[in-house]
Amino acid sequence: MVNISLLTDFGLEDNFVGVMKGVIAKINPQARTIDITHSIEAQNILQAGFILRSSFSYFPKGTIHLAIVDPGVGSRERKAIIVKTRNYFFVAPDNGILSLTLEKEKPVKIIEIKNTKYFLKPVSCTFHGRDIFAPVAAYLSRKIKPEAFGTKLAKLKKLDSPCASFQGNVLKGSIIHVDRFGNLITNIEKSLFDSFVGKSGFKVRFKNEALDRISTAYVNTLHGFPLAIFGSFNTLEVSINKGSACDYFKARLFDPIEIVK
């Protein structure tokens, strides 16, 4: 059984995702699809990239990760790609959606998808998820070699993504995701935080608050009070016990956050 994960901004309101699964089932009845999420904000490549980076490694070795946020669909400039890494395959538009993931899992082979033999015909202008990406992932799951789908590509498009970094006694990061519970997820990974703070005291500064310790459970803080915690993505999060940090802080994506020691 080969698993194909799906990560898109297609939503579940329309038939986009269901039709892609139908296409996959037609080409490889043995393939199993697993949704990562389809609720990426429309055309938000960065958010998709971050979610993919936080998800891919939890899947079985050999999983084909299909990631589609594709504002350039139908244009000639936008390539379609297969990336093979040590443990996974990725099928996606070449628009930077894989950048954050490939920092953690190096590409072994990159193929530009060109072989129309593996496409659904006619190829529409607007839905390559159904006509190109889903069929390619399905054929790939039938053990067809990446090379069969096109030609080698030397370089991928890179995403300009906000990066956390420190200088002197200040570490600067930003909010890059808000989850369902209103938790504010930053791009400050635990390893960066640890190497910056060491054994010093510190303050997490966000908006008008300053937090001077890292919690290990939401409930260790009073109801309605803010806390800093290393969340499930292993990055720093700002949360509220039994509440929404997003509402509390009136926070927005890319709001800056600082650690000062």
Added chain:
Amino acid sequence: MVNISLLTDFGLEDNFVGVMKGVIAKINPQARTIDITHSIEAQNILQAGFILRSSFSYFPKGTIHLAIVDPGVGSRERKAIIVKTRNYFFVAPDNGILSLTLEKEKPVKIIEIKNTKYFLKPVSCTFHGRDIFAPVAAYLSRKIKPEAFGTKLAKLKKLDSPCASFQGNVLKGSIIHVDRFGNLITNIEKSLFDSFVGKSGFKVRFKNEALDRISTAYVNTLHGFPLAIFGSFNTLEVSINKGSACDYFKARLFDPIEIVK
């Protein structure tokens, strides 16, 4: 492996869909369910019919399409049906939900579901999806013949659906779906458009805009400007590059659209 597709207005907030999948797994552990969507507007049979028409043929031959939007649930007048076509089975209430689909895929056999042997008991007044439709689809996936479920039916209830058509130099259609991205999907199929327009010039008139060409990619138009494109359903769509045509035009379902040559 037999696939059962699911298309309903049940949403994913409640346990309706999950329970139907449990019922199916109990009757046929080998059946695989694939969601088309459960976000049909409550009781909107036309929208469901359109989505089913745009989806069914992407599924493997032999798929059992289970389509439930059922305002008449529990009443005696509303029949439950199995329709066999050349390539698929459809299980649904007889309320017109299959009309648009069966224009494209002719019925070979129609059975009115009556055999209570295949129902979950007691049958509730409000949830035939769980008590009748899901079990019937599951038994059908175990290769039980359609005839075993009831008696032949000569005619199905038809849906009054808006149809695009032209007279003289005007083709009239309407918006019959708005997708997640705010694209306005019309009922004007490409074949109808082509036979109407031929090699003439034309204008797509919608609200106060007049568009005189068909785009082949969203990005070929300036950001924020409207465009006409044949979308993934192979029907004419009005879209905005990097925006929502629905918001831009303050459009509503069934708004009229015209092609003038």
Added chain:
Amino acid sequence: MVNISLLTDFGLEDNFVGVMKGVIAKINPQARTIDITHSIEAQNILQAGFILRSSFSYFPKGTIHLAIVDPGVGSRERKAIIVKTRNYFFVAPDNGILSLTLEKEKPVKIIEIKNTKYFLKPVSCTFHGRDIFAPVAAYLSRKIKPEAFGTKLAKLKKLDSPCASFQGNVLKGSIIHVDRFGNLITNIEKSLFDSFVGKSGFKVRFKNEALDRISTAYVNTLHGFPLAIFGSFNTLEVSINKGSACDYFKARLFDPIEIVK
């Protein structure tokens, strides 16, 4: 094939559910996951408990029900448990989420999950769904005995839940769920109603309305008028034919409802 049902308040906007499914597929490729719902109101243990009680028995014998609404995640006080019943397994935090279910399906064995051998490492502070509950359910689906995961527990935490009951000629209940269609679902089960009312006349009193009969189909009532019906959960519901009872009555969770005879 073993089925693992999933019931959480994680939503489908984030990658929480997808990642849990990845973790399960990695440990047991043969396990099949079925979503009950992930739209439980954040941290609403009672709602989750009610939905689980209304769902679990529709699944195949041997199904592992994974139910996670977990405000206490990361704290020492909150235990993680496996409950074996005659027909099912339940994996959940010990916070009362199983109370309503275990009234209907008695526990045969209760195990406190302690054996870290079956956890994903490192265990995060905030996402035991991924790090503890999903892997434990997956190993359990590989027929590892409940005893391998920890030690026996004598007692579970109980949920204070509103209970319908009658005294004299009044039966008092409350709204405990509002479904997608705006139907108001009460905690008055049909058996309780029947034993209270017997052959008497009765009135269902909710807000300013008094209904004196039970309908058997939505469409048997005029459009826009309220009705009382035994719904799919086999409890009394207040509904509107072709409308939302929730909007009509401006109803809220836990609003009281009375039957008077």
